[in-house]
Amino acid sequence: MPIDLTPYLEKEYEVDCDGQVIKLKPVKAWVLAPKGRKGVIIGLFKCPNGKTVRKAIGKTEQPVE
16 A cells, blocks of 8 residues: 655755755655555755755655555
8 A cells, every 4th residue: 555645745844964964845756665564754854056866755654565
């Protein structure tokens, strides 16, 4: 069963962009997990200076298929 990532895409997170902590919404989110194990939700953020940053923004409750 796929995990609904829309709540994670609508929320703002504190992201470190070259030493500055800025609140940003993720551009993209996905689940990173080995088969049959719990995983982490990764968010892709675009900093104002053009740099792209990845950050863990959540954990899955159930193992991923």
